[in-house]
Amino acid sequence: MQGPDSGGGFNRRLLAPMVLGSVLNPINSSMIAVALVPIGAAFGAPPAETAWLVSALYLATAVGQPVIGRLVDGYGPRRLYLAGTALVGLAGLVGVLAPSLGLLIVARVLLGIGTSAAYPAAMHLTRSEAERTGRSSPTGVLTVLAVANQTIAVVGPTLGGVLIGLGGWRTIFAVNIPLSLACLVLGAARLPAAAPRREGGERLDRAGIVLFAVLLLALMLFVMEPSAAHWYLLALAVPAGVGFAVRESRARSPFIDLRSLARNRPLVATYLRQVLGYTATYAFLYGYTQWLEEGRGLSAASAGLVLLPLSLSALTVSALTGRRPAVRGKLVVGAAVQMAACAALLAAGPTSPPVLLIVVGVLAGVPQGLIGLANQTALYHQADPAAIAAAAGLLRTFMYLGAMAASAANAAFFPHGATTGGLHHLALFMLGGAALLFLLVLPDRSLGRTESLAVKES
The missing domain is CATH 1.20.1250.20 (MFS general substrate transporter like domains)
Incomplete structure (x- = not known):
């Protein structure tokens, strides 16, 4: 190069x-x-x-x-x-x-x-x-x-x-x-124009990729529209998942090395944090925006203005903390503020003053600016350097799993429109996820080692 x-x-x-x-x-x-x-x-x-x-x-x-x-x-x-x-x-x-x-x-x-x-x-x-x-x-x-x-x-x-x-x-x-x-x-x-890292006799695990795609598509389609009528998707996901696990445990060059992943618990924890963090993030973005227009009665333009502080706080936090390799600190603060934002939603109602709506948005923007960046930094130091691109792609997959879970939650809590009662139930759902994220981060000692490595390489 x-x-x-x-x-x-x-x-x-x-x-x-x-x-x-x-x-x-x-x-x-x-x-x-x-x-x-x-x-x-x-x-x-x-x-x-x-x-x-x-x-x-x-x-x-x-x-x-x-x-x-x-x-x-x-x-x-x-x-x-x-x-x-x-x-x-x-x-x-x-x-x-x-x-x-x-x-x-x-x-x-x-x-x-x-x-x-x-x-x-x-x-x-x-x-x-x-x-x-x-x-x-x-x-x-x-x-x-x-x-x-x-x-x-x-x-x-x-x-x-x-x-x-x-x-x-x-x-x-x-x-x-x-x-x-x-x-x-x-x-x-x-x-x-870098030379491939692939060894001469290594082949792409096409069977593993196909089984992974079937498993993921079946699960995501079910999460998007969960109902008894779609039971066949789960019936398809189970054999695909079993087949994928068997294939990857036996393949000479597996698409996703499940055995190595199982031994890399810090990386598994990063993927779990990605799902939890983005489930709350997307649930807020979808659900709160819809409620502002339907439950609070704002126009689309006014709702956009109310959400502007959320975007600004997310970008500001990312810009101010991005160069600091404080992975654990970002995750702890992000999860704590995410819980605060979810709790603040419980106070929102049809007559809430604009100041409260803006404060809720500012609070929600902080974890949006911290959690994704922290997980990205953690993955960079936790993943096998020879498989960093696949690990990064999988991180994005878990982010979209969170988005799909958020969409399912919004559909469940807003079955006939974005009511204030539905918003409060959605807030409790998000609060539970944020609390689980906080409890997952707090005792994780591996984050300290990841952070030390990040400081050393900075």
């Missing part, structure tokens, strides 16, 4: 393709929120059908991240990054030309798969740069990735609204074409 910036520290030329590629997923996840209504009107589709535009990307990404991460570890980041971002451009073109809702959903699946490459590639590059320079200092790079992704997720709906106002809902698909081209140009010019 040669270049003018490769003398003694992190090659800064890598940052632009890393950051631009990694934000493709959050920008497509968030822009769609403001396009569902006009898309439904265009195709005469009810909300139950347009909701698949959201779910399709989540499902594709949840499966695609660890799969493509495994490929990045084996073949290097360059070719997967270029292939993934090229697929994003193709998906944008399909979306622009799609004559039906079905093809739009296909475009979203392609977007989910294509945007799954850049984040594992970025984590792989961060690790490989540490090995190249011999003096690892990843906290700054990890912070840039986290803040960029959070910023794009925040401004995504606003950007989507502007694009729709300028050229209609198809522009949120069209924007992927120039973004894809920019990634392809930057990636081709700056990403290293």
Whole structure:
């Protein structure tokens, strides 16, 4: 990895393709929120059908991240990054030309798969740069990735609204074409053509990948719409899970080395924290926003303004603490403030003053800015360096599991609309998850060792 910036520290030329590629997923996840209504009107589709535009990307990404991460570890980041971002451009073109809702959903699946490459590639590059320079200092790079992704997720709906106002809902698909081209140009010019790490006789565990995909899709589809009518999904998940466990315990080169993962308890704990933290985060974002409009009676624009302090506090906390490798401290504070935010929701009602609504948002933004960044830093130091991309992809999968759990909770507590009573029940559910996260972090001594390693390498 040669270049003018490769003398003694992190090659800064890598940052632009890393950051631009990694934000493709959050920008497509968030822009769609403001396009569902006009898309439904265009195709005469009810909300139950347009909701698949959201779910399709989540499902594709949840499966695609660890799969493509495994490929990045084996073949290097360059070719997967270029292939993934090229697929994003193709998906944008399909979306622009799609004559039906079905093809739009296909475009979203392609977007989910294509945007799954850049984040594992970025984590792989961060690790490989540490090995190249011999003096690892990843906290700054990890912070840039986290803040960029959070910023794009925040401004995504606003950007989507502007694009729709300028050229209609198809522009949120069209924007992927120039973004894809920019990634392809930057990636081709700056990403290293590293030799694959895969040994000559090693083969990709295709059977493990298929079983993992079936297991995850069945579970996530059930969580999205849990009911007795969908029992067959659980019936499918059980044999897929058993088959996956058997396969991975016997495979010469397993897709996910379950035996090594079982021995790496700190990494398993990080994945559990990711699910718990993002279940509460997404439940708040979905549920609180819906209640502000339906239960509190605010307009969409006013609700957006009330949520602005949440976004600002999350970004501020990330920016101020990102370079500090205090993993355990971030998780303890994040979980504690998350509990406080959930408790504050219990005081919210139809006549609550705006100050209370804003305070709730500010409190909710703090854990959003701490927990994800802390888990990302912890994973960087806990995962096997040779499998960092697959581990990072799996971290994103657990994040989307939290999102799906949050969606199921919102559906359960808001069966006939976002009432104040439903919000309070949702708050208790979130409070339980936040308390469990706090109890998981507090006695975890391995976080102290992870933090010491992070300080040493900073």
